[in-house]
Amino acid sequence: MNMIVCCKQVLDPEAPPASFKIDPGSNQVVPPPGVPPVISPFDEQAVEAALRIKDSQGGKITVLSLGNKLLRDVVKKPLSMGADELVLLEDEAFEGGDSWSIAYALAMAIKKIGEFDLIFCGRQAADWDAGQVGSGIAEILGIPSVTVAKKVEAVDGKARVERVIADGYQVVEVTLPALITVSNELGEARYATLKGIMAAAKKQPTIWKPADIGVDPSQTGAAGRRTKLVKLFQPVREGKCEIIEADSPAEAAAGLAVKLREAKLI
Amino acid sequence: MAESKGVMVYGEIAEGKLASITTELLGGGRRLADESKEELLCILIGDQVGEAPQQAIASGADKVYTAEDPLLKEYQTDSYVAVMEQAVKDLSPRILLLGQTSVGRDLAPRLAFRLGASLSTDCLELSIDPDTKLLQQTRSVFGGNARAIFASESLPQIVTVRQKAMSPLEPDKSKKGEITPIKVELDPAKIRTKVIETVKEEVEGIKLEDAEAIVTGGRGIGGPEGFKQLEELAKALKGAVGASRPPCDNGWVPDTLQVGLTGKIVTPELYIAVALSGASQHLAGCSGAKNIIAINKDPEANIFKEARFGVVGDWKQLLPAFTEKVKELLAG
Numbered sequence: 001m002n003m004i005v006c007c008k009q010v011l012d013p014e015a016p017p018a019s020f021k022i023d024p025g026s027n028q029v030v031p032p033p034g035v036p037p038v039i040s041p042f043d044e045q046a047v048e049a050a051l052r053i054k055d056s057q058g059g060k061i062t063v064l065s066l067g068n069k070l071l072r073d074v075v076k077k078p079l080s081m082g083a084d085e086l087v088l089l090e091d092e093a094f095e096g097g098d099s100w101s102i103a104y105a106l107a108m109a110i111k112k113i114g115e116f117d118l119i120f121c122g123r124q125a126a127d128w129d130a131g132q133v134g135s136g137i138a139e140i141l142g143i144p145s146v147t148v149a150k151k152v153e154a155v156d157g158k159a160r161v162e163r164v165i166a167d168g169y170q171v172v173e174v175t176l177p178a179l180i181t182v183s184n185e186l187g188e189a190r191y192a193t194l195k196g197i198m199a200a201a202k203k204q205p206t207i208w209k210p211a212d213i214g215v216d217p218s219q220t221g222a223a224g225r226r227t228k229l230v231k232l233f234q235p236v237r238e239g240k241c242e243i244i245e246a247d248s249p250a251e252a253a254a255g256l257a258v259k260l261r262e263a264k265l266i
Numbered sequence: 267m268a269e270s271k272g273v274m275v276y277g278e279i280a281e282g283k284l285a286s287i288t289t290e291l292l293g294g295g296r297r298l299a300d301e302s303k304e305e306l307l308c309i310l311i312g313d314q315v316g317e318a319p320q321q322a323i324a325s326g327a328d329k330v331y332t333a334e335d336p337l338l339k340e341y342q343t344d345s346y347v348a349v350m351e352q353a354v355k356d357l358s359p360r361i362l363l364l365g366q367t368s369v370g371r372d373l374a375p376r377l378a379f380r381l382g383a384s385l386s387t388d389c390l391e392l393s394i395d396p397d398t399k400l401l402q403q404t405r406s407v408f409g410g411n412a413r414a415i416f417a418s419e420s421l422p423q424i425v426t427v428r429q430k431a432m433s434p435l436e437p438d439k440s441k442k443g444e445i446t447p448i449k450v451e452l453d454p455a456k457i458r459t460k461v462i463e464t465v466k467e468e469v470e471g472i473k474l475e476d477a478e479a480i481v482t483g484g485r486g487i488g489g490p491e492g493f494k495q496l497e498e499l500a501k502a503l504k505g506a507v508g509a510s511r512p513p514c515d516n517g518w519v520p521d522t523l524q525v526g527l528t529g530k531i532v533t534p535e536l537y538i539a540v541a542l543s544g545a546s547q548h549l550a551g552c553s554g555a556k557n558i559i560a561i562n563k564d565p566e567a568n569i570f571k572e573a574r575f576g577v578v579g580d581w582k583q584l585l586p587a588f589t590e591k592v593k594e595l596l597a598g
């Protein structure tokens with residue numbers, strides 16, 4: 001089973017909300033000091049989905065990350081979890097892309113890798129929360145896609161996928177090759193082992209530039225965008241919380257109930 | 267392609283009726299269509315669309331297009347994208363609205379890439395820019411920490427809209443509109459997925475999305491037993507129990523109870539958040555609640571910034587007394 005997993009490096013989405021800042025001049029997020037970036041959490045779970053298949057039936061996992069000045073400690077994490085190879089699409093020209101230009105470059109890189117049965121993506125990247133790139137890659141490659149998976153098994157040239165829906169899940173069978181996007185319901189991604197970390201440290205990623213994957217500069221990064229970012233801003237919160245205090249927890253709790261009654265909320 | 271015009275809503279049908287997201291989109295779409303003096307179209311796809319077309323007209327649509335075929339019984343990416351691709355090419359709307367639902371999340375990106383069009387997902391607000399006449403698409407980004415306004419560089423402008431972000435119109439049964447079936451030519455060989463089974467994991471009682479009172483527990487509840495206590499309070503309030511992500515991930519409660527960016531979007535009158543920190547991704551699902559009440563042992567917890575009333579303390583000590591007093595007040 002040849003598997004490819006697309007992993008994006010993002011600002012830590014679980015950094016304290018108070019540390020989140022935007023530079024209005026450049027319409028960009030200011031990375032919070034002292035909080036290192038991470039692999040987008042759903043992408044780690046996409047790696048986990050691939051590893052589970054590798055555990056049960058063997059196979060090879062190639063990880064693809066696109067960006068510029070990617071931190072090796074961050075992007076190598078999937079290797080230390082058990083992935084086999086890392087390909088970085090790393091160049092200034094990849095900066096400022098949107099779902100279109102990113103999906104296009106990733107699809108072209110996947111064509112260059114050539115052999116694959118399953119491609120995994122996260123259901124959405126934890127920065128722009130778009131949830132488009134996976135379906136986009138599948139469309140460009142002309143392969144079927146199943147999104148928001150919580151379980152993936154490969155059997156007889158097909159994948160059997162549990163796809164999360166609002167009130168439960170669906171069991172969907174899809175022909176291979178296929179692209180699957182993974183959700184947190186899959187369960188926690190495994191930790192890197194010491195052995196994995198040592199092996200990852202020795203592995204050198206393959207680095208491809210736009211020309212290596214045959215993407216035209218006009219289709220790359222900011223130049224290949226199909227949406228224009230007009231403005232990025234933080235919503236204002238006017239909230240003011242009234243804290244109910246009392247001598248004992250029981251009294252405070254009863255005080256809260258009385259407050260809710262006075263405010264006609266119960 | 268013909269000249270692009272009109273606002274099109276992709277309609278969803280649930281249990282033979284228009285889904286609530288669709289009446290919301292028709293309400294929002296009507297406003298956009300009126301502003302740009304265009305028609306509001308609605309497309310309905312399924313094996314049978316039943317009374318939904320009449321309902322769509324009463325909810326604001328001028329024209330309804332229906333695509334019926336046994337192969338369209340269940341949503342599947344390949345078949346639905348094929349029907350939508352043809353419909354959008356034939357009808358060339360300027361704007362296409364879908365819901366940020368299980369279906370919309372899957373259909374919209376694949377369709378956009380097939381058409382070469384742009385897409386903004388999970389939009390909260392839409393307006394027409396008076397200068398460019400283009401759609402200004404405000405969406406939530408960075409887990410709810412920020413908002414971004416996007417504009418499309420090409421037509422059609424496709425967006426998915428968050429549930430409950432728009433208001434439906436009061437249905438007008440006397441409103442007239444056209445209903446036109448569209449011809450579906452599907453090649454079963456090109457449908458590369460097969461739905462083997464659909465498993466519902468609904469909990470008993472009032473649905474989270476419909477509840478006017480919700481009691482939500484977070485990681486600090488510590489296990490499934492604690493949720494029994496939250497249930498007791500929810501029952502007293504004739505409401506429902508929700509959860510932040512960790513209780514779902516840990517299997518304390520079913521995944522379908524998750525509130526947030528990637529869970530349910532709820533807008534109750536009363537939202538009681540117990541032992542959850544108020545991460546932006548959680549607030550994305552509940553910030554539309556009219557009144558948030560927070561119970562948390564950490565006075566610095568982010569949830570207090572969103573709450574109207576709060577108590578600082580251990581929920582284990584607070585909740586029993588709170589539930590008892592609520593019951594007493596409701597009884598008297």
Ligand SMILES: Cc1cc2nc3c(=O)[nH]c(=O)nc-3n(C[C@H](O)[C@H](O)[C@H](O)COP(=O)(O)OP(=O)(O)OC[C@H]3O[C@@H](n4cnc5c(N)ncnc54)[C@H](O)[C@@H]3O)c2cc1C
Pocket residue numbers: 013014041125126409483484485486487509510511512513524525526527528529540541542543544545546547548551561562563564567579580581582
């Ligand atoms: C892309 C993405 C999407 C996400 N989507 C969602 C989503 O849809 N929904 C969601 O909820 N999360 C989502 N998350 C996760 C989110 O970022 C937070 O990790 C999560 O919401 C935290 O849950 P929590 O508040 O229950 O836990 P914590 O942040 O751990 O907070 C626990 C709180 O409980 C309090 N506490 C502990 N013990 C007690 C006690 N005895 N009495 C009183 N208070 C106590 C603590 O003070 C603390 O504030 C998403 C994350 C990402 C990256």
Ligand SMILES: Nc1ncnc2c1ncn2[C@@H]1O[C@H](COP(=O)(O)O)[C@@H](O)[C@H]1O
Pocket residue numbers: 006007008009040042043046064065066067099102106120121122123124125126128129130131132133134
């Ligand atoms: N720059 C990137 N590098 C690698 N994978 C990416 C990148 N951007 C998006 N992806 C993949 O596409 C998924 C969806 O991203 P998005 O459409 O941006 O929300 C992510 O979870 C990743 O699996």
